[in-house]
Amino acid sequence: AQKVTQAQTEISVVEKEDVTLDCVYETRDTTYYLFWYKQPPSGELVFLIRRNSFDEQNEISGRYSWNFQKSTSSFNFTITASQVVDSAVYFCALRLGHAGGTSYGKLTFGQGTILTVHP
Amino acid sequence: GAGVSQSPSNKVTEKGKDVELRCDPISGHTALYWYRQSLGQGLEFLIYFQGNSAPDKSGLPSDRFSAERTGGSVSTLTIQRTQQEDSAVYLCASLPMTSGDYEQYFGPGTRLTVT
Numbered sequence: 001a002q003k004v005t006q007a008q009t010e011i012s013v014v015e016k017e018d019v020t021l022d023c024v025y026e027t028r029d030t031t032y033y034l035f036w037y038k039q040p041p042s043g044e045l046v047f048l049i050r051r052n053s054f055d056e057q058n059e060i061s062g063r064y065s066w067n068f069q070k071s072t073s074s075f076n077f078t079i080t081a082s083q084v085v086d087s088a089v090y091f092c093a094l095r096l097g098h099a100g101g102t103s104y105g106k107l108t109f110g111q112g113t114i115l116t117v118h119p
Numbered sequence: 120g121a122g123v124s125q126s127p128s129n130k131v132t133e134k135g136k137d138v139e140l141r142c143d144p145i146s147g148h149t150a151l152y153w154y155r156q157s158l159g160q161g162l163e164f165l166i167y168f169q170g171n172s173a174p175d176k177s178g179l180p181s182d183r184f185s186a187e188r189t190g191g192s193v194s195t196l197t198i199q200r201t202q203q204e205d206s207a208v209y210l211c212a213s214l215p216m217t218s219g220d221y222e223q224y225f226g227p228g229t230r231l232t233v234t
Contacts, residue, residue: 035222043208045225091162103175105150105214107223109162 002027004094006110013082014118021077021113023092029053031097034068034075035107039089051075053097082117089114121145123226125211131232132201140196140229144213151194152214152223153178153186157207165209168194169216201233 003026013019025034036048049059051068059066063080079086093107124143132138144151153165155178164178168188179185183202188194198205208230212223 037225042227043230044227045210045212047222047224050222093162103167103177104169104216105152105223106164106167106175107152107154107162107212108164109154111161 002029002032002094002096002108004092004108004110006090006092006113008113009111010114010116012116012118015084016081017117018078018080019082019115019117021079021090021092021115023075023077023110025073025075025092025094027094027096029096033095033097035093035095036066036075036077037091037093039091039112041088045091048077079115082115084117084119087115087117123211123213123224125209125226125229127229128227129230129232131234134203134233135200137197137199138201138231140198140209140231142194142196142211142213142226144192144194144211145224146192147215148213148224149191149216150214151188152212153194153196154210154212155207156210156228157204160207162210165196198231201231203233206231206233 005024032053034051038046056068065078067076089112091112092110095107126141151168154162156162166186167175170191171188183199186196208228210228211226214221214223
């Protein structure tokens with residue numbers, strides 16, 4: 001069975017601080033995908049990034065960066081120079097990579113991290 | 120193009136009543152998923168549709184929950200004899216089956232409150 005753990009339930013920072021959201025996953029499969037989603041107060045899940053298990057390159061997108069390390073089964077998310085608009089719940093998720101299976105595409109989510117950025 | 124839509128956006132019902140929640144996936148997306156987000160439980164998978172069939176119903180919490188999909192498009196999640204613990208946000212997501220490298224597109228959710 002798959003599992004995703006986001007140990008940080010809530011994080012509070014002041015604007016312009018850097019913040020890292022941790023994500024640790026468990027799976028026995030060698031092919032899988034990892035995701036981060038943002039859920040602002042409006043409630044809709046917003047896709048941020050997808051990473052497959054064969055690509056350990058870190059990625060940077062503006063103020064966002066992601067560090068994928070298979071050796072520690074971690075996929076951490078860093079926001080640089082945080083802003084009030086970054087306040088949201090952030091979810092890490094795992095999907096297995098087998099096409100056509102009975103659970104194709106099913107996401108296993110972590111419990112989420114509530115990020116509050118104070119002005 | 121249009122995203123995943125869900126209706127109603129909010130539903131308040133009395134304990135014991137039946138409710139139906141609707142999901143309109145992105146046109147052409149053959150896979151459809153229902154998830155539930157409740158306080159203290161995070162986001163839980165409920166059911167997966169491939170076309171009109173449901174290969175994975177493992178997340179449905181009880182036999183009061185059922186879902187169907189017609190025409191490979193619209194899906195309805197039905198909760199019979201609602202209980203207060205059914206209060207949650209019900210999210211629908213869809214995706215194409217043509218490629219392995221993709222992300223799920225989520226709807227805005229239906230917030231269900233059982234009084």
